[in-house]
Amino acid sequence: MYDEQIRRSARRYDVDALDFVHPLETDLFSAVSKGAKRARSIILTGTAGDGKSRLCGRLWTELGGSSDDWTANEIYQEITAEIAGRVRTVGIIRDLTALPSQGTYGIWEGKNALLEEVNKSFFSVDPDWIFVVAANDGQLLDTWRRSAEVPLSQESYELLEACLVEGQPASQGDVAFFNLSAVSCARIIDLTLEAIIAHPGWAAAYAEEEAEGFFSEVCPIRRNFEIMSSPQFKSRLRQLFELMDLNELHTPIRRVLLLIANMLLGHPSAKDRLMSPADIRPFVRAGKAHIADIHQNLFGANLTSARRESLEIFEFLNRFGIGDETTNRIDNILVFGPSDETLRPYYESLVVGAFSAQALDDLSALRNDYLERPDATQEGEHRFLNSLQAQRRAIFFQIADEQSDDLRLWDLTVFRHAGEFLRDVVKPLRDVGKANRSITARLVNGLNRIFTGMLVTTDRELLIAAGLSGSAAGLSQILVERISVAPRRHERIELRDGNLPTLIVQIDSGVEIGLKLNLVRYEFLMRVAGGALPGSFSKECHEDILAFKSAILAAFSRSRPREETKDLSFRILSLNGEGEPVDDVIEVNFA
Structure with missing residues (x-):
């Protein structure tokens, strides 16, 4: 699924290629428009499949180039256009890493000569030549690092490193820098689904349905398309992609297209x-x-395990554990729903609505056989038990948002607090800039249990404690400070919006320490606050929280240096019968 191949295939089969406006396309076109404030070279970076080549092709036609010329598979192409008030030459390198060392590129001989001119364009106030350079983010800096002999390469490396590492926006600096990997996966799935569902080919498929064949009412492709088009399914799928964003898992457009093709066409018995x-x-x-x-x-599930594990989009989605996790209520609906009057309405809305008539007949036969003979067969577990994973997956997409609390939707995943994270943390922070203080209090309770190594119940203040062996000690009873959750003078604890929600601990005026909350960290802290042992969920998360504590302790030592006296005193933490922290002062005298 490369852009050039897709274009050729679309022409060969006389169909419209899938098309949508990339979220960065408008800004990209503005950077090379007649009315641009200044002429700057452009860097397009991201992971493989993010759409760099496609954007280069769109830019080529925007500048007046022919689409036929662009499909010629040339890695470097030039075009003249009026940019920022006068005519300039634009050189487009559609894949920097694939650019041969030897070759003729416009008036330059060899890759190094071309790179030297690219470097000059980065630092020219009003260049005659500007360049559009597309390169994968892992190889972008490496190209300049290995080109030390080319003039200005070191300066270009430092400039691009600042853009890539520090996330400098495209509107600033000496280069228009576009990192396609920074585009939200949720935004990509929205655009891709909208473009696929609106494609005119589906109308033709309905018009030409074959009796008991392609796109008839019993056709699985048609059924999959209609489910994919439903608001309920799209909404739940988007939530999963938003959670992947919040778990710092990036999915390029190419993988999203692969996923949707598999969703519509997958069958374990079909060729490929x-x-x-x-x-x-x-x-x-x-x-x-x-x-x-x-x-x-x-x-x-239609793929071999080796193939499934080799494609990261499926690996990301399977991290949610949907189908493997469950609740007693959901399993009771699946097993006893058809015969229990109380459960039957749930069964009919969640199960009957999710499966075809043939699938329901098969499930009914398996269920009846299981209820009559629940023992394992010679091959292992009863086939009905093996079918429960598929039924739970279907139910996950059937449960409406208004039923999510009643049926504990997110308990069907590994991340039981994911729905709360979206609803009570991410959305309020984006909409109004703050979240409910009760969420902060629960996070503080989780932090307290990790910071002290004790089953503390307080959520009104953050306990900054250390152990005799250092900040990473399992049991930390030496109390350094208490920080109130409610704002007090120059101290405060709050959640702030950003690339990820961030828990801010302010210990003094201008002294702040932040903990970015991805999905895993949020789940970890909420589970610890609920009584789980810190080491039982994620060792990595546990170490991250201890590192956060170390950063707070270091900030305390810088902002509040201890006065040198002959007397030392320590506050030793302990818990009362309700789990509330109390501290006793121990003084050490020495002459």
Whole structure:
């Protein structure tokens, strides 16, 4: 799925190529417009599949170039255009790492000569030549690092490093820098789904449906498309992608396209495990059409385990553990729902609505057999128990938001507090800039239990404590300071919006220490606050929180140096019967 190949395939089959406006496209075009304030070279970076080549092609046509010329597979191409008030030459390097060392690039001989001119453009106030350079983020800096002999390479390396590492916005600096990996995965899934669902090819498929074949009412591709188009499914899928953003997991456009193709066409018995129209009628007649279920394909269940594990998009989605995690209530609905009057409404809305008629018949037969003979078969567990994972996955996408608390939706995932994280932390911070203080209090309670190594119940103040062996001691009973959750003079603890929600601990005027809360850290702190042992969920998270404590202690030592006296005193923490912290002062006298 490379841009050039997609364009060629679209022309060969006479179909419209998938198209949508990239979130950075408007800013990119503005940087090379007639009315731009200044002419600057452009860096397009990101991971493989983020759409760099496609944006280069869109920029080429925006500057007046022919789309036929662009598909010629040339790595370097030039065009003249009026930019920032006068005509200039624009050189486009569509893949910097694939640029051969030897070759003719416009008027320059060899890669180093071209790089030297690129370097000059970075530091020229009004360059005659500007360049658009596309390169994967892992190789961008490496190219300049290995080109030390080229003039200005060191200066260019430092400039690009600042842009890439510090996240300098594209509107500042000596280069227009666009990091495509910084675009939200949730935004990408929105745009991609919208473009695919609105594609005119689906109308033609409905118009040309084949009896008991492709795009008939029993066609699994049609069923998957209609489920994918439903607001409920799109909303829940978007939540998963937003949570991936909040877990610092980036998914490029190419992988999103791969995922959606697998969602629509996946079938474990098809060639390459993806259905074509010719497969539909044989699968329907053999009673195997329902195996092509979008809720399973979304997690790569149609693929071999080796193939599934090699594609990071499926690995990311399977980290949620959807289908493996459950609650007693959900399993009771699946097992006893058809016969229990109380559970039947849930069964009909959640299970009947999620599966085709053939799938429901198979599940009903398995359920009845399991209830009559629940013992394991010779092959292992009863087949009905093996089917529960698929049913839970389908239910996860069926539960509406208004039912999520009643049915404990997010308990069907590893991240039980994910819904709360989206609803009570991320959304309020983005909308109004603050979250409910009760959330901060619970986070503080989790921090206190890790900071002290004791089952502290207080959530009204943060206990900064150290141990005799240092800040990383398992049990820390030497109290350094208490910081109130409610703002007090120059002290405060609050949540702030940013790339990730950040817990800020302010210990003095202008002295702040922040802890970025990704999904895993938030889940970790909330579980510890709920009674889980710190080491039982994530050793890495535990070490991150201890490092946060060390940073706070270091800030205290800088801002509040201890006065030298002949007397030493320590405050030793202990807990009363309710788990509230109390401290006793111990004085040490020495002559």
